[in-house]
Amino acid sequence: MIVGAAAATLQGAPVVTQDIDLWFKDLNDPGIKEAVQAVGGAWVAPVGLNPPMLAGEGLKLFDIVPTMHGLADFSDEVRQSLVMSLGSARVRVLKLERIIKSKETLKRPKDLLILPALRNALSAIKTKRKRVQSRTD
Amino acid sequence: MRLSNEKMKILCRARGLSQKDLLEQSGVSKTAYFHLLSKRSVLPRSIQALADTLGVKASSFLVEETEEERVRNIAHLTKAIVAHRPSLDRDDVRHTLLLLEEEPIERLRRALIRGRKNNLR
Numbered sequence: 360m361i362v363g364a365a366a367a368t369l370q371g372a373p374v375v376t377q378d379i380d381l382w383f384k385d386l387n388d389p390g391i392k393e394a395v396q397a398v399g400g401a402w403v404a405p406v407g408l409n410p411p412m413l414a415g416e417g418l419k420l421f422d423i424v425p426t427m428h429g430l431a432d433f434s435d436e437v438r439q440s441l442v443m444s445l446g447s448a449r450v451r452v453l454k455l456e457r458i459i460k461s462k463e464t465l466k467r468p469k470d471l472l473i474l475p476a477l478r479n480a481l482s483a484i485k486t487k488r489k490r491v492q493s494r495t496d
Numbered sequence: 497m498r499l500s501n502e503k504m505k506i507l508c509r510a511r512g513l514s515q516k517d518l519l520e521q522s523g524v525s526k527t528a529y530f531h532l533l534s535k536r537s538v539l540p541r542s543i544q545a546l547a548d549t550l551g552v553k554a555s556s557f558l559v560e561e562t563e564e565e566r567v568r569n570i571a572h573l574t575k576a577i578v579a580h581r582p583s584l585d586r587d588d589v590r591h592t593l594l595l596l597e598e599e600p601i602e603r604l605r606r607a608l609i610r611g612r613k614n615n616l617r
Contacts (some may be wrong), residue, residue, distance in 0.1 A: 366529040376611040482589075
């Protein structure tokens, strides 16, 4: 599932990001290693407190997030996530409400910096959706 | 190109159909219909299904929106949203509405290009 600022931008939030954070149900899933190898990359196992990492030209944009602070476990969060089409792929994307909740919990300076933009975007998206729906009722 | 809700209503009314009937008969989901109303891009299969159900050409309910109209509509909607929620930042609302006009993958591409260039936000 795509999480973090990349997930927020996919939903329309006007923020920028340097990478695409991925949250997996099970980091030992052999499918991850297979997918990484399919694009010529390498899976770097966790060392001490460092999370696992992805290496290789085709994976430079991706980071692995072992846990999402302030949220429920993966199974609960994925149930209420969005499914989006990115090119030919269909991917799970953490909802903007939940990204905000996680950043509110983390409170790192970079999280606090983008929180107002995320909240403004969420309000704008919801209001636009309501207006479109009311036009069809 | 965007689906015109006003034209759809006229076409439905002339055929004695409610919009609910139209969606049911054409097999187009409400979600897909909202997508067609709010996006400039179109879903060819859904458009064709609606046209077939109404017995008209798709051009009967699609409208071409000029860049000027598009920007004006976004400015109008930004004003309405901020008037309703004065605590919101006008620029954030406007940028969000502009981004919602694009496909998700384009939004992400744009955010990554800027993020890697500036290391901001």
